Amino acid sequence: MWKSLTLAAALAVAGLAQAQNAAPAAPAASSSAAKKELVAKILKLQQPGIEAMARQLAEQPARQMLVQIERALQNLPAERREAVARDIEADARKYIDEATPIVRDRAIKLAPTTIGPIIDERFTEDELKQIVAILESPVNRRFQMAAPDMQKAIGEKLVAESRAEVEVKLKAFDQSVAKRLGITPPPAGAASGAAKPAAPAKK
DSSP states (O other): OTHHHHHHHHHHHHTTHHHHHHSOOOOOOOOOHHHHHHHHHHHHHTHHHHHHHHHHHHHHHHHHHHHHHHHHHTTSOHHHHHHHHHHHHHHHHHHHHHHHHHHHHHHHHHHHHHHHHHHHHHSOHHHHHHHHTTOOSHHHHHHHHTHHHHHHHHHHHHHHHHHHHHHHHHHHHHHHHHHHHTOOOOOGGGGGOOOOOOOOOOO
């Protein structure tokens, strides 16, 4: 399931690819203590966006599972359907409530070492001051154009560092759903996609 998080991040980056390709590369700028302070301030201002991205990544697998579960619910007796759906929704909320802080906190922690260097490299100290002041200027547009690289930088690292903890939560959610639906989870090797040997043809 966690593979879908990588896909979600890739799709988000792809959605901004055209804008990135259209923007000329910014000249490298030397770093300084003043620049690092400005970068930290920008990251603080951008924190709501970083948190929103992290929440989206954490929620994605649960939302995909709920779509599949909705179809499976149709196979249950009508008198049980509503109660089971309500319980599964509660399980999904529990998973999201537990997984989101893990991914969000890791995203905030990773931002200075992933997004920070991109901002530091691509903008001068004066340009960073303009960004902090939220001025309408060409440099502000260039900052927005850098978004795909920032998202890619933190997204790849975030998935790698959060995968193990989130998979534990996702597995518990998956097992809870299977139990409520009366489904026996397949053996560990069954999800590998290996083809079963064909049965001999009847004569």
